Amino acid sequence: MKINQDTFCGAAWFQTRNRQDMTKSICCLTEAYSDDPGTESMTPMEYLNSPKIVQMREQMADGIRVPQCHLCWKDEDSGTQSYRQKINSYLHSPWFTSYFKHKKGFNTDMVVMADVKIGNTCNFACVMCNPSDSSMIYNAWAKQKDSPFVKDYIDADPDYFQRVKRTGYKSTSYRNYIESILNNDKIRYIKFLGGEPLLDHKLLQMLMDLPDSRKKKLSLNFVTNGSHDLVEHSKKLGDFHRIQWAVSLEGIGATQDYARYGSNWSQIEKHILAQKELEDNVSVITCIQATTITKLHELVQWTKTHNIPFALGTVENPAYLTMSSVPDKLKKIALEKLKNVGSYIVYEEKEFTPFDIDSLIDLIDNTKYNKRLHKKFTEFIPFYEKGKILPNFLDVFEEWRPYFEV
Incomplete structure (x- = not known):
């Protein structure tokens, strides 16, 4: 089979990703x-060989830019390395060349990479x-279904809470899925x-119980909130080819503990720095959002000081938490603070x-x-704080004070 380098994507052949409701996608x-x-x-194999995904591979082989992948095409057209190109570079090896040299037809026979969501279980x-x-959040919102912020979700999906309740790492569909991933001896990377x-102790035990011969060929990437001892887990998991820890942070100090309720910054900081000292395999990821934008520079500076790779994404939903809720004058203040960080490289999350x-x-x-989203943001903050032991938003993010009444 001839590879069309302009449109070929290894994810469409060898990768699967589950959503929280256990529906699947390729990335x-x-x-x-x-x-x-x-x-x-x-x-995973049934999904990758479903008619929809097989057709995607056929179209890509014909040089067609399939619409589902428009974000990658957009990046490539702007001269930015796309996720497609990143995946292809990861797969580039002698086995890859040999596989397609002898390949006939568009069915795949292996899963090499998987993104696994355990469900909504979180502390x-x-x-x-x-x-x-x-x-x-499920437990809190289930008691506040008359709130307009909760109603937004119920209005969009009347069965929202019932559907979410059926998901999670204890569900049969999830357990069957993770077993099929780990029982696949071709798997080389799991996120x-x-x-x-x-929090999925059964998953961790399954990983620990894998034979050493499997571990040496398998790389793991955990996206974690950092509340657990990373050094302890690294040692328990054993000698995998590579273990990467990506810690989700929204800031440092009071910013982190406000935006990620349940966080203890001093503990999380110790976990990150201890793991970095043990093995340089820890990174930080954050979401650009209205709530924490005025303190983003502190997090960037912290990662720069400790030489920790820093990746970012953007909050896109709900809209009132996006940067569109931030008044231009306040945004300018936040940007000036970022400029003072000086020369630095960050990485886009995806x-x-x-x-x-x-x-x-x-x-x-x-x-x-x-302005409408700005107003809704100011109404959401009291809803977020309700029932939580938190400082007042304006005491943590003082730059917002002149802009909190619309």
Whole structure:
């Protein structure tokens, strides 16, 4: 089979990703732009060989830019390395060349990479999350269904709470899925997401029990909130080819503990720095959002000081937590603080594409202010604080004070 380098994507051949409801996609970028009902009970191989995905591979072989992958095409057209190109570079090896040299037809016969979401089980209730991401938020919101912020979700999906309740790491569909992933001796890379993946003790035991011969060929990436001792878990898991820890932070100090309710910054900082000292395999990821934007420079500076790789994404939903809720004058204050960090490289979360600090500033500066979203943001903050032992928002993010009444 001849590979069309302009459109070929290894993810469409060898990677699977489950959503919290156990429907499947091939990667994080197509997840939000494709609808895959009926895939909940599919094994990874069944999904990758389903008619929809086989057709995608056929179209890519013909040089067609399939619409589900428009984010990658957009990056490539702008001269930025795309997730597709990143995946292809990871797969480039003698076995890859040999596989397609002898390949006939468009069915695949192996899963090499997997993104595994354990469900919403989590010990944090972060400001930008919802019941699908956090069991703590589920429990709180289930008692506040008359709130307009909860109604937004119920109006969009009347069965929202019932559907979320059926997900989680204890569900049969999830347990069958993770077993099929780990029983596949071709798997070489697994990324674990939550909720909080380190709360799934059965998963951790399954990983520990893998034969050493399997571990040496398998790389793991845990996206964690940092509340657990990373050094302890690294030692327990054993001698995998590589273990990467990506710790989700929204700031340092009071910023982190406010935005990620349940966080203890002093403990998390110790976990990160201890793991970095043991083995330089820890990074930090954050979400650009209205709540914490005025303190983003502190987190960037902290990672720079400790020489820790820093990746970022953007909150896109709900809209009132995006940068569109930030007044232009306040945004300018936040950007000036970022400029003072000086020369620094950050990485975009999904594609891990490098940005210098000026590019990051441009990314934020290009957002358009929306007064209606600004108002809804100021109404959401009291809802977020309700029932939590938290300082007042304006005591933590004092720069917001002149802009908190719309």
